[in-house]
């Protein structure tokens with residue numbers, strides 16, 4: 001009898017635990033209560049999210065975390081970074097371990113519609129590319145028949161490359177690793193003839209090689225990989241906050257508002273500047289944030305151009321040019337919906 | 341019969357105060373049954389709540405569920421598969437490919453770990469100081485270094501330092517070893533002749549079993565020994581060879597040739613498989629060596645002395661007297677070592693070996709987002725494989741157990 005009682009108690013307890021696992025809607029309140037944003041980033045990828053010797057994170061993806069923290073908490077440094085491999089990232093977001101995932105993640109239909117997640121915009125327009133050792137003398141991906149490819153597991157790269165080689169009717173072997181370090185090590189040791197990934201990441205991985213000049217990135221780009229931050233589905237307010245924090249950086253560039261001149265623009269700028277920076281209108285209030293939300297983003301993190309050049313552009317070892325990621329008026333496709 | 345019933349009725353009637361004791365819920369038999377029904381209903385309800393809650397929560401969170409994805413095209417490639425596989429095949433096929441790869445590395449691991457374990461376990465009892473020390477060093481070293489480190493050591497330190505494909509180490513231009521793995525020539529059978537040779541090979545194996553039981557019977561009856569071991573080797577190699585000669589050697593040997601980025605033809609053993617097999621065998625082998633040592637130590641010393649007193653050679657004492665008795669202790673320990681090995685094979689993900697965990701729980705889970713389904717399927721597989729090992733080892737245990745002591 002006693003045992004039965006015990007079992008039923010355990011049963012009720014477990015059922016209760018299962019019941020309490022319901023979707024959590026108030027991410028904004030959680031973040032405010034915690035006093036910090038929990039942000040999922042990569043385990044280490046130059047230019048996008050990497051940790052220095054002192055433990056400080058930097059990169060384009062990290063700047064998205066910082067922008068959201070600045071908008072929500074008024075302090076870009078109030079971020080807890082959670083390094084995640086490609087395989088871990090979505091589970092970490094679904095389970096509520098992180099508030100935002102900002103880890104060079106491609107916006108795909110399947111991910112957007114079947115994982116219970118929402119993509120909050122595009123921070124970097126990318127595409128799958130190839131990196132080969134210079135020694136091989138390969139000029140184009142079509143010469144790679146029979147080659148071995150080092151790929152990271154759980155990425156959209158795995159799918160893109162399979163499609164491409166099928167279409168071209170050339171064979172290859174996919175050697176899939178868990179982390180980017182292992183993937184790079186596989187390429188460096190000669191286990192694979194080429195490494196494939198989003199092109200931006202190829203540049204990032206290349207500068208981590210013992211001999212960066214010994215590897216070349218091929219001209220082919222074989223897929224669309226729009227990378228952006230992701231949030232859980234079902235919390236529209238939070239979705240809006242992340243989406244517009246990114247847009248604030250893009251709009252900042254378009255309006256010529258920089259970290260250096262943001263105070264002046266708020267005081268003496270055009271009406272559009274004042275609307276963006278909270279001097280006029282109710283944009284902050286509509287998001288449930290302070291009026292100075294975007295002001296803090298640009299003041300503490302910078303506008304898109306500043307962040308880009310600092311992390312992956314001319315001010316960084318990667319020296320990636322803006323290309324597609326230039327503003328729409330400069331020949332790129334970067335475009336923020338109207339800030340009004 | 342009728343009478344009995346009436347007496348019982350009378351008994352009941354004469355003791356009216358005892359009705360409570362006779363109520364069905366006080367009958368221990370019924371009571372047990374009722375508790376069991378209650379428990380089962382409770383459990384069913386418990387699982388029902390868990391499952392419906394999970395499904396409800398998944399739907400509320402907008403996460404897809406169900407096993408429908410299994411028939412969708414996977415869309416990605418797998419490094420190695422024992423059955424034909426293309427990226428247009430289904431997730432179900434990925435599951436099977438991963439399962440077979442898990443079975444392959446587990447079987448190889450169990451095979452080599454057992455050999456290593458028995459060799460080093462027996463070496464411990466050698467009179468030779470060096471041999472004994474070697475056994476101790478092997479066990480202490482490999483048992484105490486975490487398996488993941490050993491896997492990475494073999495993969496990233498040893499195999500990764502092999503030369504590139506173009507500078508492969510070669511053995512007679514037929515066997516090549518490089519960072520891409522080991523490439524060996526492939527024997528391709530042609531027509532009916534080769535089928536004949538395969539049949540002869542199978543017959544030879546069956547013949548060996550018959551020979552063994554015949555030799556044992558003869559020895560029991562007459563005390564005469566028969567060189568079973570050497571005869572078996574001669575049979576398994578000789579008979580198919582004779583068959584091949586008779587049919588005019590109906591095989592072509594396909595030698596690997598370096599072409600483009602790698603070798604064409606032959607059989608490639610990928611370095612990931614080599615590293616995983618090596619580390620699983622050596623690691624588990626150390627534990628098995630310990631089990632063998634314990635088993636041998638459990639055999640009373642008097643057995644060895646008795647055998648010596650009748651003039652048996654040391655080697656024979658080991659193989660005929662000590663080890664068979666030690667098996668009673670060793671086999672149950674082997675069972676758990678084998679099961680651990682299967683579970684440990686999931687560390688494959690660290691080195692890109694495409695086992696079930698890597699290609700299914702890793703990539704398929706990530707591409708579909710269906711964590712609960714994929715993990716559930718994987719749990720069932722590992723559970724079933726370990727149950728099978730347990731079943732086989734228990735049967736085997738029944739064989740080595742001392743009968744009726």
Ligand SMILES: N[C@@H](CCC(=O)N[C@@H](CS)C(=O)NCC(=O)O)C(=O)O
Nearest residue numbers: 042043044086105106155156180197
């Ligand atoms: N954009 C792709 C690929 C993202 C990805 O994981 N790329 C690798 C490049 S090798 C990476 O960034 N790895 C960093 C890490 O694992 O920490 C996706 O969303 O699936």
